[in-house]
Amino acid sequence: MKNAAVSGRTRGSFSLSGRRATSVVALLPFVVFLAIFAVYPLYELVRLSFQETEVLDGEFFSAFNGLDNFKKIPNDPLAVNSIKVTLLFSTLCVILTLVAGTAGAMMVNSSRIFKSAARNIFVWPAVVAPVVVSVMWLLILDPTMGLVNKILESLGREPQIWLNSKAGAFISVVVVDVWHWTPVVFLFIYAGLNGINQEILEAGRVDGANEGQLIRRIILPILLPTIAVIAVLRTIMSIKAFDEMYLLTKGGPEGATSLISLHIREIFVDVLDFGYASALSLCIVAILGLIVGIAYSLRRKNRSR
Amino acid sequence: MTMEKRVQKSKVNVTLELAIFVxxxxxxxxxxxIAILAFLPNKSIIGTSFDFSFWLGNFRTLADPGQNFLRQIFNSLTITFGTVIxxxxxxxxxxxxxxxxxxxxWATTPVFILASFLPIVPPITLVPGIxxxxxxxxxLGxxxxxxxVNTVFNLPFAILMIKSYFDQIPDELREAAIVDGASERRVFFSVLLPLAKPGLGAVAIYVAIMAWNEFLMGLIMTTGGGAAPLTVGIASLVQDYEITFGQMSASGFVAAIPIIILTAVASRQIVSGLTAGAVKS
Structure with missing residues (x-):
């Protein structure tokens, strides 16, 4: 700090304002980019959500209709269904990936033989394109040619039709999501585990604690802030989920896997009810903002304590 | 620490290793x-029994000039490089x-607000505006x-990551160079940017994966076919009336394997990229 002041004084005020100007100019491209491609679209979203927009012969006609679009949401059984599906999907996926990722990280951390292989391979699913992930799982779950049915049939069992049944399709997309995103949880927890001071664990061992007690009394409490951050991250990710379901189930059968993003896409692109889709979008953005806001303030409160 | 404990610690836990292996x-x-199916003819894929006969026909069909596949790979590569740069x-x-x-x-506040808000917004909600x-x-298209569009979605993460990399370089370095008479530009390009290179590399790999894998914007902002990125091409194979599973597997294989190999080789950079990226968003 002192150095900066000295150099500022010796080089005169001109250099200081030069730096100030440079600092603002350097931020400008970022702000302009986000203004055009994020702030403006959000503004469009707000505007559209208070309007009734119709498309006639490729021309858009809009008229202000107050809160009508928002009032439609509770009366739209498809939207209500999507919200329910999304809630159930998020809850299951967040819990399952957290448990699997934490368990995996702990296992790999105390492994001797497979440590380096597992550390590498367990990351792979997360880097595969969601579109390819759904292709991969289609090749496994497809009722006519999928791997599961080939195995079942070669064992003389009845083939499954999971993707065609409501519960089966829902469980399938949860499994796919867990396979795809557990690696992210794994990475964080593994990094967190490696950051734990070994002496603390040694002290615990010397005091006669067994491995289970070490995990419950020492390791998990230390990891708790990390786990909390990932829980929020995974919640956002699962509410944003789109690609995998879009291809694997198209939201079906009978809306059983119709996540909110899929439903919004349908109203925007197929139904072309821009006002209503925007209103629904805005609600989802607001809910996500609220979740992050609460998480952020909780974290601040914890830190200041 | 006793001998006994040390021996116990280095002993291999068979159940654990087995669980990891599974x-x-x-x-x-x-x-x-998907790697196996990519090299199988359609009739062995559809058949109910296991029939493994190595075949390159899926790739040959995809590479046919009448198909959009090569064009889409080219599009995806261009999008990826463009976005990274x-x-x-x-x-x-x-x-x-x-x-x-x-x-x-007054200049940083909007930057931080935008950088922390955009990652939580589902991309589908921004579709009409974009x-x-x-x-x-x-x-369009x-x-x-x-x-x-890909740059916009990756910038919030990139900017915070890169900031944290520059934070690790001591301020004194910059000040010393300034005192020595170097211009702001010179300090940035010749002193600090080279030091941040490893960090920029991690960001580049992460952004490349994200751009290569992107689907929704490619789906809606292009008309498909030769204008689309590879992910959209793969999706159109899945939605064809007559699904050709062999070609579908082969194209998925082409999209996934380079990224997986990259991950296996540059695992450390990607790990730091993914963990930091996720924390920031």
Missing amino acids: TIVITLIPIIW LTLVIGSGSGYSLSKLKPPK YVTLTNLNL SVTGLVL
Whole structure:
């Protein structure tokens, strides 16, 4: 700090304002980019959500209709269904990936033989394109040619039709999501585990604690802030989920896997009810903002304590 | 610490190793299965029994000039490189400014608000606005348009990551160079940017994966076919009336394997990229 002041004084005020100007100019491209491609679209979203927009012969006609679009949401059984599906999907996926990722990280951390292989391979699913992930799982779950049915049939069992049944399709997309995103949880927890001071664990061992007690009394409490951050991250990710379901189930059968993003896409692109889709979008953005806001303030409160 | 404990610690836990091995297999099954099917003719794929006969026909069909596949790979590569370069250029300037140039608060506040808010917004909700913007810029359906859109979605993460990399470089270095008479530009390009290279590399790999894998914007902002990125091409194979599973597997294989190999080789950079990226978003 002192150095900066000295150099500022010796080089005169001109250099200081030069730096100030440079600092603002350097931020400008970022702000302009986000203004055009994020702030403006959000503004469009707000505007559209208070309007009734119709498309006639490729021309858009809009008229202000107050809160009508928002009032439609509770009366739209498809939207209500999507919200329910999304809630159930998020809850299951967040819990399952957290448990699997934490368990995996702990296992790999105390492994001797497979440590380096597992550390590498367990990351792979997360880097595969969601579109390819759904292709991969289609090749496994497809009722006519999928791997599961080939195995079942070669064992003389009845083939499954999971993707065609409501519960089966829902469980399938949860499994796919867990396979795809557990690696992210794994990475964080593994990094967190490696950051734990070994002496603390040694002290615990010397005091006669067994491995289970070490995990419950020492390791998990230390990891708790990390786990909390990932829980929020995974919640956002699962509410944003789109690609995998879009291809694997198209939201079906009978809306059983119709996540909110899929439903919004349908109203925007197929139904072309821009006002209503925007209103629904805005609600989802607001809910996500609220979740992050609460998480952020909780974290601040914890830190200041 | 007693001898006994040390011996006990180095002993291999068979149950644990077995459990890890099984998890590795489960992790790999979908990847191995698509790799096998990519090299099988359709009739062995559809057949109910296991029939493994090595065949390159799926790739040959995809590479046929009448198909859009090669064109789509080219599009995806262009989008990926364009996005990485644009993100790094904008991100390193802005990240450097945030870390070292102490910009006034009125300039940083909107940056931090935007950078933390955009990652939580589901991309589908921004579709109408982005569609209008690209139409107005006359970039709808173009690779350039998708480069811009991908850059926007990756910038928030990139800028915060790059800032944290510059934060690790001591301020004294910059000040010493300034005192020695170097211009701001010179300090940035010749002193600090080279030091941040490993960090920029991690960001580049992460952004490349994200851009290569992107689907939704490619789906809606292009008309498909030869204008689309590879992910959209793969999706159209899945939705064909007559699904050709062999070609579908082969194209998925082509999209996934380079990224997986990259991950296996550059695992450390990607790990730091993924963990930092996720924390920031």
